[in-house]
Amino acid sequence: MNSYQELGLQKIVNASGRMTALGVSTVNEETARAMCAASMSFVAISDLIDAAGKVIASHVGSEDACPTAGAAAGIAIATAACIAKNSVSITQQLPCSDGLANEVIIQKGHCINFGAPVTQMIRLGGGKVVEVGETNHTLAQNISDAVTEKTAALIYVKSHHCVQKGMVSLEEMIAISKKMNIPLIVDAAAEEDLKTYIARGATLVIYSGAKAIEGPTSGFIAGKKELIASCKLQYFGIGRSMKIGKEGIMGLLKALDLYEAKDMIAIRKKEMEKLQYIQQQLAGIEGLKIELVKDSAGREIYRLKVTVDPEKAKLNCSKLIEGLEAGDVSIRIRDHFSNLGIIEIDPRPLLDGDEVLIAEKFKELLS
Numbered sequence: 001m002n003s004y005q006e007l008g009l010q011k012i013v014n015a016s017g018r019m020t021a022l023g024v025s026t027v028n029e030e031t032a033r034a035m036c037a038a039s040m041s042f043v044a045i046s047d048l049i050d051a052a053g054k055v056i057a058s059h060v061g062s063e064d065a066c067p068t069a070g071a072a073a074g075i076a077i078a079t080a081a082c083i084a085k086n087s088v089s090i091t092q093q094l095p096c097s098d099g100l101a102n103e104v105i106i107q108k109g110h111c112i113n114f115g116a117p118v119t120q121m122i123r124l125g126g127g128k129v130v131e132v133g134e135t136n137h138t139l140a141q142n143i144s145d146a147v148t149e150k151t152a153a154l155i156y157v158k159s160h161h162c163v164q165k166g167m168v169s170l171e172e173m174i175a176i177s178k179k180m181n182i183p184l185i186v187d188a189a190a191e192e193d194l195k196t197y198i199a200r201g202a203t204l205v206i207y208s209g210a211k212a213i214e215g216p217t218s219g220f221i222a223g224k225k226e227l228i229a230s231c232k233l234q235y236f237g238i239g240r241s242m243k244i245g246k247e248g249i250m251g252l253l254k255a256l257d258l259y260e261a262k263d264m265i266a267i268r269k270k271e272m273e274k275l276q277y278i279q280q281q282l283a284g285i286e287g288l289k290i291e292l293v294k295d296s297a298g299r300e301i302y303r304l305k306v307t308v309d310p311e312k313a314k315l316n317c318s319k320l321i322e323g324l325e326a327g328d329v330s331i332r333i334r335d336h337f338s339n340l341g342i343i344e345i346d347p348r349p350l351l352d353g354d355e356v357l358i359a360e361k362f363k364e365l366l367s
C-alpha cells in the first residue's frame with residue numbers, strides 16, 4: 001500500500017506520461033533520501049540558493065542559476081527580474097509595474113496553456129503581455145517592430161503545445177535579442193537538453209525539475225549572472241508566494257546529478273521489456289489490435305498502440321477507459337486518439353510491477 005492509498009485514494013498506474021494531474025514523475029530512492037536528509041536540518045537559505053545556483057549552472061553551462069518552485073514560477077520570477085533589475089523598491093512593488101519598462105513580447109502561437117496560461121505567469125511577474133503576429137503566422141519583423149523603450153524581455157516557448165509551423169525561430173529571436181540588447185527568456189520546461197539554449201545565446205532559460213529531470217516538484221532559471229541576481233532578489237517580493245523549500249532544492253540537485261549519469265540504453269531496454277510483456281499478455285484478447293509504435297515526433301520512444309474493435313471486444317473505447325480508471329487500482333493511459341478507438345500505453349512512467357497490473361485489468365475487463 002502506498003501512502004496515498006492510506007488516505008483512501010486510488011493507486012495510480014501511470015501509463016500516460018508526465019502529467020501534473022498525476023503528480024508529474026516519481027523520484028528514485030537516492031533523490032528521496034537527499035530530500036529526507038535536507039528536511040531534517042536548518043540551513044542559511046540565501047547561501048543554499050547561491051550554492052545550488054552554482055551547481056545548476058554547471059549542468060546548464062550558464063553563468064549562474066536560481067532554483068524555483070517550478071517552471072511556471074520561473075516564468076513569473078524571470079519576468080519580474082527583467083523589470084526590477086537590481087531595484088529592491090520595484091521588487092517590492094511588483095506585480096504593479098505601471099510606468100516601468102514592463103512589456104514582454106511573445107508570438108501568438110506560443111501563448112499556450114500548460115495547465116495554466118503562460119501569459120498569466122508573465123502578468124504575475126508584473127509583465128504586460130504584448131502578443132505579436134497571428135496564431136499560425138508570425139514574422140521576425142513583427143517581433144522587432146514591437147520592441148519599444150517599454151520592452152522588458154522577449155519570451156520563446158519551446159513546447160509541443162505551441163504552433164510549430166509559421167513561427168519565428170529561436171535563432172531569429174536570439175538575433176533580435178542580441179541586436180536590440182533585450183533579454184530573451186526561453187521556457188524549456190519539459191526539454192531534455194539542458195545545455196543547448198544557453199549555448200545558442202538565450203539570456204535566461206527555464207526548466208521544470210519534475211519533468212525530463214525526474215526530480216521533485218521544483219524548477220530553475222539559468223543564465224546571465226546580473227539577471228540571476230535579480231531573480232534571487234524576487235524571493236523578497238512576488239517570489240515569496242512561490243518559494244521552493246530546502247528539501248526541494250536538495251532533491252533537485254541530486255536528480256540533476258543522476259540525470260547526467262543516466263544509462264538511457266538500459267532504461268529503454270527495460271521499458272521495451274514491459275511493453276513486450278503487456279503485448280504478450282493481451283495477444284489473445286478478442287477485439288484488440290496491439291502494435292508497438294514509435295513516437296510520432298520521431299524520438300526513440302516506443303509505445304503500445306491498442307485499437308479497440310467495439311463489436312468484437314463487446315466494449316467501446318470510452319467504456320474501456322472508464323473501466324481501466326475505476327476501482328482501487330486506476331490505470332491511466334494516453335487517450336489523445338480515443339475518438340478513433342485507439343489508446344496508447346507509455347512505458348516511461350511505469351513503476352516495476354505496473355505492467356502486471358495493466359495486463360490483469362485488461363483481462364478482467366475484456367475476457
Ligand SMILES: *Cc1c(COP(=O)(O)O)cnc(C)c1O
Pocket residue numbers: 020069070071072073114157158159187188189190207208209210218219
Ligand atoms: C509544464 C510546463 C510549465 C510549467 O511547469 P511547472 O514545473 O509545472 O511549473 C511551463 N511551461 C511549459 C511549456 C510546460 O510544459
